[in-house]
Structure formats: structure tokens, C-alpha cells
Amino acid sequence: MGTCLMTSVAMNGLKEKVLTLDTMNPCVRRVEYAVRGPIVLRALELEQELRQGVKKPFTEVIRANIGDAQAMGQKPITFLRQVLALCVHPDLLNSPDFPEDAKRKAERILQACGGHSLGAYSVSSGIQLIREDVASYIERRDGGIPADPNNIYLSTGASDAILTVLKLLVAGEGPTRTGVLIPIPQYPLYSAALAELNAVQVDYYLDEERAWALDVAELRRALCQARDHCCPRALCIINPGNPTGQVQARECIEAVIRFAFEERLFLMADEVYQDNVYAEGSQFHSFKKVLTEMGPPYATQQELASFHSVSKGYMGECGFRGGYVEVVNLDAAVQQQMQKLLSVRLCPPVPGQVLLSMVVSPPAPSDPSFAQFQAERQAVLAELAAKAKLTEQVFNEAPGIRCNPVQGAMYSFPRVQLPPRAVQRAQELGLAPDMFFCMRLLEETGICVVPGSGFGQREGTYHFRMTILPPMEKLRPLLEKLSQFHAKFTREYS
Amino acid sequence: MGTCLMTSVAMNGLKEKVLTLDTMNPCVRRVEYAVRGPIVLRALELEQELRQGVKKPFTEVIRANIGDAQAMGQKPITFLRQVLALCVHPDLLNSPDFPEDAKRKAERILQACGGHSLGAYSVSSGIQLIREDVASYIERRDGGIPADPNNIYLSTGASDAILTVLKLLVAGEGPTRTGVLIPIPQYPLYSAALAELNAVQVDYYLDEERAWALDVAELRRALCQARDHCCPRALCIINPGNPTGQVQARECIEAVIRFAFEERLFLMADEVYQDNVYAEGSQFHSFKKVLTEMGPPYATQQELASFHSVSKGYMGECGFRGGYVEVVNLDAAVQQQMQKLLSVRLCPPVPGQVLLSMVVSPPAPSDPSFAQFQAERQAVLAELAAKAKLTEQVFNEAPGIRCNPVQGAMYSFPRVQLPPRAVQRAQELGLAPDMFFCMRLLEETGICVVPGSGFGQREGTYHFRMTILPPMEKLRPLLEKLSQFHAKFTREYS
Structure with a gap:
């Protein structure tokens, strides 16, 4: 019998709590x-x-x-809230106060929901129609490079999807424990998730003197040092940077991809600020696009997960907890495991899925809501x-x-x-x-x-x-x- | 250097994937x-x-x-959707098509949101006003026994809250690994969560011959056997039962509480079907109420977490992912740790919080929406x-x-x-x-x-x-x- 059997009775006659700082999950x-x-x-x-x-x-x-x-x-974008209100309370579809295109969007979404209601669970990977909308958005964003809806998983904000992918990657003990390279400064979701999952945080430093640029030599230094005590298997990039605000140049992204490929690192690209680029001369390049344009073996073999969210951009709909991850070159059997893991959480919040659908398929120039949107x-x-x-x-x-x-x-x-x-x-x-x-x-x-x-x-x-x-x-x-x-x-x- | 350094190149010249069934998280x-x-x-x-x-x-x-x-x-409950639509698109507060009490509820909630918008993050434990509404609901449900809003955490459905509490409880290795008693038959969220967290699932069997009753002798058998190979620290109860549909008698709940107290087990009461009791002579008794009425030392010392959801009951709003957990007698330092863990996920989806608020504070008899509701x-x-x-x-x-x-x-x-x-x-x-x-x-x-x-x-x-x-x-x-x-x-x- 384990030592856990002993019942501790403190001096005051109270039993000790089952769950204390000493007995709780140390991670x-x-x-x-x-x-x-x-x-x-x-x-x-x-x-x-x-x-x-x-x-x-x-x-x-x-x-x-x-x-x-x-x-x-900041005020919500009117069109997003109109469509969502129509979906929440479909009686409003008869109201003259909503534009036709908002009604069309809402009807299209409701058709795709179980029982035509936001109150039904969606499939665990998210409503199929919205995954298709996301795929079309990615294709437009990346100049026509195809995106497969089956590689897109809707999520409870980007944080949730990042945790899911990290969870798949964590394995080993002692010197074979999974290490994950993260930028310093970083968004502390990463350090928190790695602590919780008992993975090893491997720091690479961004170069403050060069506007927080990412330098592959520094990646290599971090990786080599880490290999002494863990098994680095993933590399996280935040672009545009949080908290550092830099936007990565295309050549830098290419260098990172070559590095990840050579060193066999799974790439995680946190791209939730892809619509938030302000500086003249700065432009957002998605890892997916650069990877694909680099051709084989990168395009065909390098594993990548890219994350996006409805919480940032121009819409800032944080409270709805919507987002997605696109996986690229993921092993088919692992992808099945990911699907299974997501199914335990049942589904991402449907209102967040609806908002995401509006973000990835906004009004077209011919639509009545276009000008205001x-x-x-x-x-x-x-x-x-x-x-x-x-x-x-x-x-x-x-x-x-x-x-x-x-x-x-x-x-x-x-x-x-x-x-x-x-x-x-x-x-x-x-x-x-x-x-x-x-x-x-x-x-x-x-x-x-x-x-x-x-x-x-x-x-x-x-x-x-x-x-x-x-x-x-x-x-x-x-x-x-x-x-x-x-x-x-x-x-x-x- | 670890063995992980070796780069495998398969016969076809392709590098092996970083993430495969063999290298992924075995849990x-x-x-x-x-x-x-x-x-x-x-x-x-x-x-x-x-x-x-x-x-x-x-x-x-x-x-x-x-x-x-x-x-x-099943059709959504009108009042719930009216209030949510008003919150999503506050222009509707000027519409004559919504009842006054729905507008009042919506305005009250919007006042409690950051920037008066559902699009802002709430605090990680959920909107304070709604936590207070939940506390009042619990007090009414339990015949006046007090509930403290600070012990209530809103969640992304009940599953999310159950996972959070299990995550706190998991510790140890080998024979000190945390064991958690769950009913068989069980709702497989439990087995899935325990597998993911690498905790030990300890099965206790419900008695099919006695309408799936829970028997303390069987709990004791399961516990004793488990102590040979793990450290059982928590006991999960699903009442009313899923998948088994039984409703526990009050004496049975008392016996379970005495057992948990004597054996130092943290109690987890999955009470998401508390509104779904049909059989004559059956009545829902919350663990919190029974625990409190048993007086000291149970009332003052036994640790308990009770879970509820907007997905079941009469509303069935699964897609919105709303729920809560109430913790009782939790160690204060552990509760701080729980708060910290929740903060990493930022906040539960705000629309789910809003629906929960309606479920716990529905229209009063004097309100215009009462009759229809x-x-x-x-x-x-x-x-x-x-x-x-x-x-x-x-x-x-x-x-x-x-x-x-x-x-x-x-x-x-x-x-x-x-x-x-x-x-x-x-x-x-x-x-x-x-x-x-x-x-x-x-x-x-x-x-x-x-x-x-x-x-x-x-x-x-x-x-x-x-x-x-x-x-x-x-x-x-x-x-x-x-x-x-x-x-x-x-x-x-x-």
C-alpha cells in the first residue's frame, strides 16, 4: 500500500485537506x-x-x-453583430431592420446547424460550412494556394488550439522530454502551457537592437544548448509579434522554415495579428504561403500549424472565443488522434464560429452592407x-x-x-x-x-x-x- | 545528447514526420x-x-x-434567446418587439461587461454579476443554504470545469499516482480526461439490479483494491446518472459523503441533469445541500466541487458552451492556483455566460415574459x-x-x-x-x-x-x- 493511505490529523483535530499546495498538481x-x-x-x-x-x-x-x-x-462591427443576432433569434429574419445580405448569411449558417439552431452542438472540428469559408479565406489571403477544409479545426479562441497542438507534441521523460522553442519576449500563454504540460521551455531571444528581429543563428544556439537536456520538437513563432510588435520579413520566414526542416522541428505559427500590420513597408506573410512557395521538400514535408482568432484584427471580439488552426503536412494518424481529442470537448462555442465565418467571408462589394462594413x-x-x-x-x-x-x-x-x-x-x-x-x-x-x-x-x-x-x-x-x-x-x- | 537528435530518413528519401503515432503524447x-x-x-x-x-x-x-x-x-426557450439577441446587438433595445423584462435583463448584463459589450473578455472566473446570480440560484435551490459568488467559476460547458478540477488533483508517479473513482457505467468524459492527464481510473460499479443504485460497500471495495497501485484522491458522482438515468436518494448521498470524508476523497458531483428528474418519488438533492445539512465536520471540512451546465435541463443550449462549478471547502491557496490556471484561458465564452444568467435568474411571476417562459x-x-x-x-x-x-x-x-x-x-x-x-x-x-x-x-x-x-x-x-x-x-x- 502506498504512503497516501495515512490520514493526517492536524493538532487542532481537523483533517488535512485532500487538495493542498503540497498535494496538488506540481505542473x-x-x-x-x-x-x-x-x-x-x-x-x-x-x-x-x-x-x-x-x-x-x-x-x-x-x-x-x-x-x-x-x-x-472600440465599437463592434455592425454587420458581424447583425448576423449573429439573426442567428441567435431567428424571429428577427422577418424584421425590416436588418439588411438582406445579413439575413442571407444568417440563413445559410442556420441551415448548417443541427436543428437549424446555434443551440445544437456542432461537429467537434466546427461547422463544415464555416471550415469551408475559412479555407476560401486562406486561399484568397495566400494568393490562390489551396487550403483543405479538412485541415482546419475551429477552436475556442486561438489559445485553445495552441494548447491542443502542444498537447499532441508532449512526450518523454528526463532527457527525452519534449522541448519547445519559444521567443523571448513571448506571449505567456506559451510558458504557461508548457509548464502545465510538463514540457521544456527553450528560449530563443529576439534582437531588440534590430527591432526585435528573429535571427536563425540565435535559434541554432538555443536548439544546440537545449539538446543537452531535452528533445526539442517544436518551434513557436509569433508574427506579428506579441508583445514585441515586429512583422517578419519574407526572407526571415524562409530561413526559419529551412531551419525547422533541417532540424526536424514542428512549426507553430501564431498569426492572430495577421490583420494588424501598420508600418509602411511591413507586410504580413503567412508561414503556409511561404512554405508552399518554397516548393518541395518544404512544401510537401514540413509540418506546420497556423493559428488565427476573432479576438484581434479589426473586430476584437474577444468575449466570443472564436478561432481556428490550419494544420499542414500533419501525419494522417496523428490528425485522427487530434480529431478524437477535440471530440472530448464536444465543440467550440457556436457563436464564436459564426463570428469567424463573418470575418473570413465579409460582405462583397455588391452587397448592401459592404460600404458600412x-x-x-x-x-x-x-x-x-x-x-x-x-x-x-x-x-x-x-x-x-x-x-x-x-x-x-x-x-x-x-x-x-x-x-x-x-x-x-x-x-x-x-x-x-x-x-x-x-x-x-x-x-x-x-x-x-x-x-x-x-x-x-x-x-x-x-x-x-x-x-x-x-x-x-x-x-x-x-x-x-x-x-x-x-x-x-x-x-x-x- | 538525447537519442532524439538522430534524423531518420526513410527508404523513399523522405524525412520521417516529427509527429507520428510513435512520437506523439502517449496519454x-x-x-x-x-x-x-x-x-x-x-x-x-x-x-x-x-x-x-x-x-x-x-x-x-x-x-x-x-x-x-x-x-x-427542441425549440429554444424564447426568453433566453431574446435577451441574448439584445446583448449581441444592442440596437434592438429600441425595438418594440422585445418585452420590457428581456430589455432590463440585457441592459443589466451589458452594464456588467467591459466596454458594455459581449465582445470584451470577462474576468477569468466569469462576470461577477452572473456569479452572484448563480449564487442566488444555488441558495434558492438548496432551501436558503448560503452560496458565495467567490466560490463559483463560470466555464465553457461543464466538461471544461470538470477537466480543470481534475487537473488540479493530478500528481504523483507509480504507486502515488492520483486515482479517481468513477462510476461504471460512466460518461466517458471522465475516462478520457483521466487518460489525458495520466491519472488512474478507479472503477466502482453501479448496481443494475437495483436500478443503478450506488452502494457504499462497492465504493469501499474499489477503493481498497485501488490503494494497492495508486493513490485514490477523488470520487466522481453523476447524479442524475449518465448514461444510467438513476436519481440518488438522500440517504445514499449522505452515505457517500461520510465515506468520502472518512477516506479523504475530494468529491466531484456532476449535477448537470439537476432539472431533469421525471420519476414519481424521485427528487434531486444537491451534494452541497446534503453536505451542509449534515453539519460539522462534513459541512466544514469535506471538499466538494459541483458542476452545472446550460446544455441540458429544459433549455438544451449545448452550442453556447456555458456552465459553472461551485467549490466548497477548497483550500484557499489551491483556489488561488485554480484562479491562475483559469486566467491562462482568458475567459469562458460570454454568450454562454449570458444564457447561464437567464437559467439561474429566469422571469419572476410579475414579469411580462413569465407566462410564456x-x-x-x-x-x-x-x-x-x-x-x-x-x-x-x-x-x-x-x-x-x-x-x-x-x-x-x-x-x-x-x-x-x-x-x-x-x-x-x-x-x-x-x-x-x-x-x-x-x-x-x-x-x-x-x-x-x-x-x-x-x-x-x-x-x-x-x-x-x-x-x-x-x-x-x-x-x-x-x-x-x-x-x-x-x-x-x-x-x-x-
Whole structure:
């Protein structure tokens, strides 16, 4: 009999809990997720204190910590919500207040649902019609390169699909444990998922001096070192970058693909910001397109999973949890296993599938909703581009802050100089120095950003991630307030 | 360096895939999920063949394999969809076509959303207002016993919450590996989740002779045997039962709680069918209520997680993926870890949260929507009760089929006698005998049910799970057709 049989009775006569920090899943304990970490919990408390009338040096908390456009006041795209409302409550199909094309879309989707209702489960991989819409979208995006609906799996946001693919990849123990290369700085979903799955996180560093470029020599260094203690089997790329905002050049993508092929690494391309490219001269190239255009053996053999989401782009429909993964060159038997694994979760949320369907097949120029849809879409993207530029500009005017161009995605990730005495003070408090800085920033200004240590950074450098999502009229004062706080903080600890 | 470094090149010059059946996660390979298994894939193929005009001995496939009410033609509850449509497309708040109370509910929910939009992420545990609504619902359900909103976590359907709690519980290796007691027959989410998490499944058998009653002596037998090779730490109960349809008596629940407390087992109560109780004399008792009424030490110390869903009950809103878990007596530090784990997934789908909010706070008698809501709700539940009774009755008239009363939930799980020659033939084909029976049933009648082997059953006994969801006018012919097929099958192999 195992030692687990012993019943512990504490001094006070209470039985110990079954589930404690000591007995729980140690992998879960190791999980960290800074985007919703202690700084965000403190922001919630401050909001509550403000509501209760507690005096603060600010009147509102600005949540610049998370890529949540609608929470920052961005309006939903009318057409998307019209179609979804029609699907949710089909009585509205008789209403004169909805455009014909929205009704047509809704009817088409309802026809494809079990019992013609969003309330039925879909098949586990998502509604077939919508998988076909996604395939057509990918073909258009990639200049006609074919996409197979059977290789597309709808998901509960991109995070869910990323976890599913990582879950397939995890195996081995000790020195054969699966290693996964992730960029540093990274979006902490990756580190969290790898901790939870007990896989080995293998860090490769993006080059801050070259606008967070990805360098294959650095990939090779990371890989070689990792092979001493684990079995690296996958390489994750985030393009456009989160939190770093770079957009990868085509040659860089080609080099990464050659590297992955030679080193036998499964490629995971997080492309959820594919519609969020702002910088002149920057262009989004999908890994699928580049891979295919490189021809054999890459096109025919290199395994790839590419992820997309309804939470970002111009629509920002985070709350609906919609997304998809396209798999390329996946082993057929493994794909069956993936299908089986997805079936246990029954299906992704159908409303998120519906929104995804609108995103991948928006109104055509001949449709009555086209003009408004296009205008709303362009307005959002143009404002994001202006905010990306403004952010870079204001930060770079501030002494001690240096910000790479925000070429894409929704974040700036500026580097901040922190005086040695501040670093020392942070250490005394048991905090990462940039956590100390961000906490002080929050307490004194109400601005909530996430410390760079939550994403990873070269030792001795300090950063924070701030979204570019606050409305234009708030963003400039916000950036200035933040820069001024940094100057004050620097003086205080000099 | 690990052995993983070697690059395999097959005879044809192709590199081997990184991810193959041999290299993939072995835990995922072991996962099985019968409710969407081979029989359902075959049903999909048959539907396609019918559409293509292939001649079959039937004109439609009847999916009685999954608890998906709306796919079987059940209409959504009007009030739920009205409120959700208003939330999705708030322009409708100006429409005269929606009742005032639906508008009030929608406005209240939108006020509680980031940016007053369903498109914003909610906090990871779910919208605070809705957690409070859930707490009030639980208090009413349990005769005033308090529920704390901070112990309630909204989820992506019940499955998601069950997986989260199991994930916390999994630890150890070899003889200290976490064991989890589950009923046999079980809903295969449990076996699938335990396989995926590499935990040990510990089977306890329900007593078919006593209408699938749960017997503590059997729990004890299972526990004692399991302690030889693992560390049993949790006990799962499904009440009302899936696939077995029994409703537990209060004394039985008390006995289970005493057992769990004495043996230090974390209790997981799957109570998603709490609104689906049909049999006279049967009544749903929540584990939370019984636990609390038993007083200390049970009320104050026994750890419990109770799960609920919007997919079942009278609403059957499966596609929206809404649900919740209430935790009781959870260690505070573990609860923080759970919160952190949930935050990595960002948030449960907000539309599912909205539907849950309606389910737990439906129209009050003074509200304009009350009469219609109540009528729709009662009609669904009354029809389900009639179908439960009809199912039991028709099956028990058939020689060689024996069906326990369907006291609750949405399934019958009849036992079928299969002739020895049929069993032999199945073995030759490498199929479980009841899989062979169900496959033949599907091919010859178009009726899709799930073999008992997908849920677990005593060796040498054979069952199938069939939902009671087909519309009344289809259900009787269906039951008769199935009984006749069984008679024919029996003759064929005698």
C-alpha cells in the first residue's frame, strides 16, 4: 500500500485537506500568467476603491494590460453583430431592420446547424460550412494556394488550439522530454502551457537592437544548448509579434522554415495579428504561403500549424472565443488522434464560429452592407496605425525610454532604464524591478501595464507591455503621464 | 545528447514526420470517447450517402447518440434567446418587439461587461454579476443554504470545469499516482480526461439490479483494491446518472459523503441533469445541500466541487458552451492556483455566460415574459418525462431487452441479450459485441446509439445508450424498430 493511505490529523483535530499546495498538481503550480497576474488583481482592487469613494491621485484605472479592444471602447462591427443576432433569434429574419445580405448569411449558417439552431452542438472540428469559408479565406489571403477544409479545426479562441497542438507534441521523460522553442519576449500563454504540460521551455531571444528581429543563428544556439537536456520538437513563432510588435520579413520566414526542416522541428505559427500590420513597408506573410512557395521538400514535408482568432484584427471580439488552426503536412494518424481529442470537448462555442465565418467571408462589394462594413473596418485599422505611431514617437521623446517601432499587433514593449537604487529597492521587496516600477505606476497614475518580466527579457533589461488600444483622445495624455512618471521615478531613486 | 537528435530518413528519401503515432503524447493516444466515436463517424457517412441518393433500408439517420436536444428539434426557450439577441446587438433595445423584462435583463448584463459589450473578455472566473446570480440560484435551490459568488467559476460547458478540477488533483508517479473513482457505467468524459492527464481510473460499479443504485460497500471495495497501485484522491458522482438515468436518494448521498470524508476523497458531483428528474418519488438533492445539512465536520471540512451546465435541463443550449462549478471547502491557496490556471484561458465564452444568467435568474411571476417562459419550460420537461416513461415501457415489452426506469437525465441504458454466435462473430471482427450490434442497427435502420462498452459495464453484459430526445411522434416507432431489429438479430445468430 502506498504512503497516501495515512490520514493526517492536524493538532487542532481537523483533517488535512485532500487538495493542498503540497498535494496538488506540481505542473499547475509552476504555471505563471502575467497578463492577468498580481498587477491586474491590484487594478481590480483600485477600481473597487475608486467606486467606494477612496481618494486616489487618479480618477480611473486605465487597463492597458490586455489586448481587449472593446473593453477600451472600440465599437463592434455592425454587420458581424447583425448576423449573429439573426442567428441567435431567428424571429428577427422577418424584421425590416436588418439588411438582406445579413439575413442571407444568417440563413445559410442556420441551415448548417443541427436543428437549424446555434443551440445544437456542432461537429467537434466546427461547422463544415464555416471550415469551408475559412479555407476560401486562406486561399484568397495566400494568393490562390489551396487550403483543405479538412485541415482546419475551429477552436475556442486561438489559445485553445495552441494548447491542443502542444498537447499532441508532449512526450518523454528526463532527457527525452519534449522541448519547445519559444521567443523571448513571448506571449505567456506559451510558458504557461508548457509548464502545465510538463514540457521544456527553450528560449530563443529576439534582437531588440534590430527591432526585435528573429535571427536563425540565435535559434541554432538555443536548439544546440537545449539538446543537452531535452528533445526539442517544436518551434513557436509569433508574427506579428506579441508583445514585441515586429512583422517578419519574407526572407526571415524562409530561413526559419529551412531551419525547422533541417532540424526536424514542428512549426507553430501564431498569426492572430495577421490583420494588424501598420508600418509602411511591413507586410504580413503567412508561414503556409511561404512554405508552399518554397516548393518541395518544404512544401510537401514540413509540418506546420497556423493559428488565427476573432479576438484581434479589426473586430476584437474577444468575449466570443472564436478561432481556428490550419494544420499542414500533419501525419494522417496523428490528425485522427487530434480529431478524437477535440471530440472530448464536444465543440467550440457556436457563436464564436459564426463570428469567424463573418470575418473570413465579409460582405462583397455588391452587397448592401459592404460600404458600412468597409468603412468601420478601415476606421479601426487606421486608428490603430495612428496609435502605433504615436506610441513609438512619444516614448522615444522620453529620456530613459526606448521603443521599437510598433509595426504590427496591438502592443508597445518599450525598454525602460531603472536606476540601480530602484533595482535594489525592488530586490528588498522580493519583486522583479519592472514589476516594482509597474506597481508604483499603477498606484500613482492608475495606468495598468504588464512588466517585461512577465514576458521574458534579456537579463538586466527592463520593459513593460502596453496596449495601443486606449482611445486616441486618452492615449496621448496617457503616454505623457507614463513618461513623466518614469522621469519622476528615476529622480526619486537617483 | 538525447537519442532524439538522430534524423531518420526513410527508404523513399523522405524525412520521417516529427509527429507520428510513435512520437506523439502517449496519454492522448490512450484517450477514448465513444459518444463521438466510430459509430458516429459512420452515421455521418451514411447521412452523406443518403444525400447523394444511395439506396438504404431507411430514409434518415436518427442521432440518438448524444444529449443534444435542439439538434433533435427542441425549440429554444424564447426568453433566453431574446435577451441574448439584445446583448449581441444592442440596437434592438429600441425595438418594440422585445418585452420590457428581456430589455432590463440585457441592459443589466451589458452594464456588467467591459466596454458594455459581449465582445470584451470577462474576468477569468466569469462576470461577477452572473456569479452572484448563480449564487442566488444555488441558495434558492438548496432551501436558503448560503452560496458565495467567490466560490463559483463560470466555464465553457461543464466538461471544461470538470477537466480543470481534475487537473488540479493530478500528481504523483507509480504507486502515488492520483486515482479517481468513477462510476461504471460512466460518461466517458471522465475516462478520457483521466487518460489525458495520466491519472488512474478507479472503477466502482453501479448496481443494475437495483436500478443503478450506488452502494457504499462497492465504493469501499474499489477503493481498497485501488490503494494497492495508486493513490485514490477523488470520487466522481453523476447524479442524475449518465448514461444510467438513476436519481440518488438522500440517504445514499449522505452515505457517500461520510465515506468520502472518512477516506479523504475530494468529491466531484456532476449535477448537470439537476432539472431533469421525471420519476414519481424521485427528487434531486444537491451534494452541497446534503453536505451542509449534515453539519460539522462534513459541512466544514469535506471538499466538494459541483458542476452545472446550460446544455441540458429544459433549455438544451449545448452550442453556447456555458456552465459553472461551485467549490466548497477548497483550500484557499489551491483556489488561488485554480484562479491562475483559469486566467491562462482568458475567459469562458460570454454568450454562454449570458444564457447561464437567464437559467439561474429566469422571469419572476410579475414579469411580462413569465407566462410564456413557464409554459415553454413545462412543455419541454413534461414531454421529456413522457418520453422517459415510454422508453422504459416499450423496451421492457421486448424479449431480451431490459430497461431500468429512466428516473432522470436524458438517456435510457437498456441491457440487451446477445446470442453467443453474435458474440463470437463480433470477436472475429475485432469488435466489442455491443459495438457489433449497434453498427448493424445503424446500417439496417439508420438508428445511431452508443454501445455500452463505450461507457463501461460488467463483463459479459451488453447495453446501449439511447437518448430520449427524438420528438414524441418519432420516438415510439423508433423504439419499436429497435426492438424488432434486436429480435431479428437474435434470430439471425441463434
